[in-house]
Amino acid sequence: MNDLSHQVFLSSAAAQTSAAVEIPYYQPVGNECALFELAYQRQLPLLIKGPTGCGKTRFVAHMAAKLARPLITVACHDDLTAADLVGRHLIGDGETLWSDGPLTRAVRQGGICYLDEIVEARKDTTVVLHPLTDDRRILPIERTGEELAAPKEFMLVVSYNPGYQNLLKNLKPSTRQRFLAIQFDYPNAELEQSILMKEAGIDLTLATRLVDIAQRFRQLKQHDLDEAASTRLLVYAANLIAAGCPVIEACAAALVEPLTDDLDTITALMEVVKLHF
Numbered sequence: 001m002n003d004l005s006h007q008v009f010l011s012s013a014a015a016q017t018s019a020a021v022e023i024p025y026y027q028p029v030g031n032e033c034a035l036f037e038l039a040y041q042r043q044l045p046l047l048i049k050g051p052t053g054c055g056k057t058r059f060v061a062h063m064a065a066k067l068a069r070p071l072i073t074v075a076c077h078d079d080l081t082a083a084d085l086v087g088r089h090l091i092g093d094g095e096t097l098w099s100d101g102p103l104t105r106a107v108r109q110g111g112i113c114y115l116d117e118i119v120e121a122r123k124d125t126t127v128v129l130h131p132l133t134d135d136r137r138i139l140p141i142e143r144t145g146e147e148l149a150a151p152k153e154f155m156l157v158v159s160y161n162p163g164y165q166n167l168l169k170n171l172k173p174s175t176r177q178r179f180l181a182i183q184f185d186y187p188n189a190e191l192e193q194s195i196l197m198k199e200a201g202i203d204l205t206l207a208t209r210l211v212d213i214a215q216r217f218r219q220l221k222q223h224d225l226d227e228a229a230s231t232r233l234l235v236y237a238a239n240l241i242a243a244g245c246p247v248i249e250a251c252a253a254a255l256v257e258p259l260t261d262d263l264d265t266i267t268a269l270m271e272v273v274k275l276h277f
């Protein structure tokens with residue numbers, strides 16, 4: 001076990017509730033669960049960096065359920081405005097009503113707000129996070145004049161994929177330095193095999209071969225591929241095979257075609273697949 005785990009105690013209320021709620025399966029890779037719990041206890045915001053499909057979202061869902069907090073997830077995009085996060089006035093039936101955005105809802109409920117792919121959001125949007133991510137822990141709602149103090153159960157978690165990063169799409173240092181940060185990557189072979197066995201119900205022999213193919217593809221990443229085969233795609237392949245799809249077809253549909261449109265690369269990747277089956 002890791003060093004941090006013994007320092008972490010769930011509150012008894014959280015532990016009781018979590019017994020009743022189904023906790024999504026998550027295979028820990030390092031000390032991330034303990035670190036998350038410490039961040040939650042100490043009311044610190046968390047940034048998770050890592051390639052697509054490596055388990056970031058599952059991890060947050062697992063931790064939210066374990067801590068018995070509601071999880072509010074926002075997939076960020078470049079049109080996301082501060083009002084999309086905080087809320088806006090809506091007109092209906094002749095009256096104007098205020099409607100909370102997901103961030104405000106999470107603050108009011110003492111939930112965990114997860115902003116996925118935060119770098120996609122405009123910089124002026126991420127600035128609304130600033131007063132929530134320092135020791136003030138407040139959310140000023142300009143349009144209503146309200147100033148919400150975040151309860152201790154509120155936690156902000158953001159993620160992004162450094163692989164997509166470019167000079168224009170980067171977090172401002174003044175934003176990123178407000179977060180604890182954890183680097184995620186694909187799990188090692190043994191853990192990834194057990195994830196496939198658990199998620200798709202396949203046996204160890206098949207799981208070993210699929211993971212081995214993914215590892216070969218990942219070595220090619222620098223040369224021919226923008227993104228390597230993710231754990232998510234491996235789970236897709238395993239699910240197809242478990243449902244009766246022929247292995248080669250499953251690998252083509254789940255592990256090869258999603259990675260590239262280049263015909264030569266597809267042929268080369270299929271050669272690797274065929275070597276394994």
Ligand code: ADP
Nearest residue numbers: 025026027052053054055056057058231232235
């Ligand atoms: P991300 O948010 O990093 O893009 P996800 O969390 O959606 O990726 O992971 C994709 C899928 O991979 C999950 O639905 C799950 O099936 C599987 N997965 C990846 N890592 C893990 C893990 N450590 N434990 C359990 N499942 C995992």
